[in-house]
Amino acid sequence: MPTYHSNQLQLPLKVVSTVHRFSFVDLFAGIGGFRIALEKLGGKCRAYSEIDKEAIKVYQQNFINYLTQDEPSLGDITQVEAFPDNIDLVVGGVPCQPWSVAGQLKGFADPRGKLWFDVVRLIKQSQPKAFIFENVRGLANPKNRDSFEFLLQQFTTIGYQVKWNILNAYDFGLPQNRERVFIVGIRQDIANAEEYEFPSPLNLNPKVLDILDEFKNHQLPQKAKLDPDVIFKNNNIPPSRTRFQKSNELNDFFIFSDLRNGHTTIHSWDILETTAREKEICLTLLKNRRRKKYGKKDGNPLALEHFQEFIPDLCPSELEELVNKNIFRKTDNNKYEFVNSKNMSGINGVYRIILPNCDVVPTLTATGSKNFYATCFLNADNPEDYKKKFLKRIYKQQKYKPFTAQHACKLQGFPEDFVLHSHDKTAQKQFGNAVPVPVVFHVAKHLMKIILNCSDNSNAQRSFVGLRYASPNLLS
Structure with a gap:
């Protein structure tokens, strides 16, 4: 190594x-x-x-x-x-x-x-x-x-x-x-x-760890090389990926969002204790909220009958339980949407946690961001274990810190x-x-x-x- x-x-x-x-x-x-x-x-x-x-x-x-x-x-x-x-x-x-x-x-x-x-x-x-x-x-x-x-x-x-x-x-x-x-x-x-x-x-x-004092002269972990089909399922690589995301490697960051999906996306139902059934209901809303048949907005709330198109035996009480867990909220017209309904707002004050061996930090902006960096490395040979290890070893143990102005100074190449x-x-x-x-x-x-x-x-x-x-x- x-x-x-x-x-x-x-x-x-x-x-x-x-x-x-x-x-x-x-x-x-x-x-x-x-x-x-x-x-x-x-x-x-x-x-x-x-x-x-x-x-x-x-x-x-x-x-x-x-x-x-x-x-x-x-x-x-x-x-x-x-x-x-x-x-x-x-x-x-x-x-x-x-x-x-x-x-x-x-x-x-x-x-x-x-x-x-x-x-x-x-x-x-x-x-x-x-x-x-x-x-x-x-x-x-x-x-x-x-x-x-x-x-x-x-x-x-x-x-x-x-x-x-x-x-x-x-x-x-x-x-x-x-x-x-x-x-x-x-x-x-x-x-x-x-x-x-x-x-x-x-x-x-360069690497992100170049700006992190705690990682000077540290050993980089060897990244697993995977078949893209293992990462993306049916080799369906999202067009939004940047030049820094390789199709045969797991991402070096995790995004907290209920509006997106991917092998390093963390949802509120991943963090909270939820059943397999509840996860299925959440994913139903995630995958279908942008369908034009449910409204003209970029993301639309779904009514009970809309959910039942995909889960015929769904009961109203199951949706209400997700409201009680603060994952869903009920709209004025009795439809359901995510509580975390703004992508960049993240979840619980966190939008992105970047591993120190990542190539880049996203563009610094004047409005700021909820970006953090992990204080330890992470590796796995499949997406499922990768996410589980992240939640257990980094997120739940709070092994992450916010980027500071001093980091921003280095990221912009100031002396x-x-x-x-x-x-x-x-x-x-x-x-x-x-x-x-x-x-x-x-x-x-x-x-x-x-x-x-x-x-x-x-x-x-x-x-x-x-x-x-x-x-x-x-x-x-």
């Missing part, structure tokens, strides 16, 4: 170059994810824009001191008339809510969506050599594609060669499944502007000495809104080769005084 040395994700401490190779403006600065990466490359921040008061406190605590007293805070971008003169680069994570499902996909109809027009206005006026902007993947989805193409055309019209790509934080050494759209623009009069290429994956293959907000939930929200530092670093590193007209960034690496970091893989 191999020993896993958790060293490829040890992050650099904050460093500031003594030689400034380019200048930049940090828009929608948040807590400074862009800035960390750009300063590592030798950038000098000339101004920053942010309106969230708590984010500004963290930003200033980490970056603003007697050496940066001449660096103005621009405040609300809609009120900014101009940038400082001779800016090389403009960057920012433009608010993403207008293009996400959570933000109801209002696009440019959302006031936050209109902020893109202020970005275009200021880019047109200041004419920096280049820009880098980041947003949710949804900006490039088919539903928003017309708006996205319109936005790209605006940048082209004001004189920029524009390229975009979807990059995942995992591909740059972070154990987080975070896909984001990156837009890079280079002024058309810059030599070889059209030759810019986005960075390729680093192939570091070890970054000063977090004093309130954990606020800090987690800020990291959920942040940009992954290593992704920005490698996007900008490729960009510097063109706008600074140099063949490589070796000089940037030599320009730091007191540089301390354990691995060159993430930021090199």
